[in-house]
Amino acid sequence: MALITTISQRKVMQLIKLANLTKKYGSKTAVDHLNLVLAPGSVIGFLGPNGSGKSTTMKMIISLVRPTFGNVVVDGKTYRDFPEPAKRIGTLIDPSALDKNLTAKQHLSILATAANIPPRRIDEMLQITGLDRVQNKKVKTYSLGMKQRLGVATALLGDPDTVILDEPFNGMDVDGIKWLRGLFKQLAKSGKCVVVSSHLMSEIQAVADRVVIIGQGRLLADMTMDEMNRRSLSSYIYIEANDLDKIKRVLLKKQAIVQPSKSGLKVRNLDAKEIGKIALENQIILHELTKVNPSLEDVFTEITDGKADYVAKGVIMHEKFD
Numbered sequence: 519m520a521l522i523t524t525i526s527q528r529k530v531m532q533l534i535k536l537a538n539l540t541k542k543y544g545s546k547t548a549v550d551h552l553n554l555v556l557a558p559g560s561v562i563g564f565l566g567p568n569g570s571g572k573s574t575t576m577k578m579i580i581s582l583v584r585p586t587f588g589n590v591v592v593d594g595k596t597y598r599d600f601p602e603p604a605k606r607i608g609t610l611i612d613p614s615a616l617d618k619n620l621t622a623k624q625h626l627s628i629l630a631t632a633a634n635i636p637p638r639r640i641d642e643m644l645q646i647t648g649l650d651r652v653q654n655k656k657v658k659t660y661s662l663g664m665k666q667r668l669g670v671a672t673a674l675l676g677d678p679d680t681v682i683l684d685e686p687f688n689g690m691d692v693d694g695i696k697w698l699r700g701l702f703k704q705l706a707k708s709g710k711c712v713v714v715s716s717h718l719m720s721e722i723q724a725v726a727d728r729v730v731i732i733g734q735g736r737l738l739a740d741m742t743m744d745e746m747n748r749r750s751l752s753s754y755i756y757i758e759a760n761d762l763d764k765i766k767r768v769l770l771k772k773q774a775i776v777q778p779s780k781s782g783l784k785v786r787n788l789d790a791k792e793i794g795k796i797a798l799e800n801q802i803i804l805h806e807l808t809k810v811n812p813s814l815e816d817v818f819t820e821i822t823d824g825k826a827d828y829v830a831k832g833v834i835m836h837e838k839f840d
């Protein structure tokens with residue numbers, strides 16, 4: 519695939535650290551003492567409701583907004599202190615900010631010249647983003663989805679170690695969403711850090727390795743997807759069996775928490791392997807044994823209702839990188 523040739527194979531080690539990052543607009547605190555480490559080789563979903571501070575955080579990372587307090591360091595430096603910042607962090611912040619009278623090709627050419635990027639990357643980016651067919655049409659004729667694609671092409675132009683995209687799924691059709699997810703996975707696999715914000719949990723669930731959730735500018739959760747699935751109160755194993763009463767009895771003896779559900783049982787406190795073994799030992803035939811993971815919406819509700827604390831573990835994760 520074309521992308522493989524355009525993703526550099528050099529080892530990516532770039533670390534971005536946000537320390538006590540805070541932004542106040544008058545009496546309104548948009549971002550509130552945010553501590554995060556953005557490490558290479560993963561897709562990080564940056565989630566929160568509208569107005570929770572996602573865009574402001576992203577703008578502070580690339581020095582578009584000055585923090586009121588705290589800072590962001592990229593390998594020990596501030597983003598704007600790098601001589602060629604587009605090769606460090608590529609961004610898509612606002613697709614409507616593109617000059618509408620330029621074509622996609624002109625837009626990328628101007629940026630490539632300004633950032634000292636070889637012109638061959640322009641055609642590669644047009645191809646990767648599927649814009650090669652419309653490269654000579656003016657941006658004002660583009661749909662929002664096409665503008666997003668041009669924004670992605672812009673972000674990737676400098677082959678940066680970190681890619682930060684603010685709500686890139688907005689306006690994308692189903693094919694576009696699928697394509698973007700595949701692209702993010704490929705970028706992360708090549709060692710890059712991909713940070714993708716969204717106010718829709720469902721867009722991120724299928725692609726993120728790690729999720730960072732903020733609310734009112736504050737960190738609510740920071741953990742890998744696996745960890746979140748394990749910790750959530752909404753995770754369980756659903757079973758159906760030939761003798762539900764019997765399996766319920768034996769599972770309860772093994773300290774499981776068992777609840778009736780549909781034509782089966784919801785089981786917590788035991789994993790699928792243990793349940794399968796217990797069924798076999800008791801000569802019970804299982805008709806279904808399914809692991810049910812929470813949706814991010816479930817997790818968000820758990821957090822905001824104060825039912826679960828997801829932040830403590832995130833702090834431990836940070837320490838690994840210090």
Ligand SMILES: Nc1ncnc2c1ncn2[C@@H]1O[C@H](COP(=O)(O)OP(=O)(O)O)[C@@H](O)[C@H]1O
Binds near residue numbers: 546566571575
């Ligand atoms: N330039 C600005 N001036 C005043 N308030 C702002 C400005 N930018 C953002 N805000 C406020 O800061 C909060 C966070 O906004 P934002 O970062 O855009 O959130 P999100 O991207 O999560 O929707 C909101 O309450 C918003 O109204």
Ligand SMILES: [Mg+2]
Binds near residue numbers: 572684
């Ligand atoms: Mg925003």
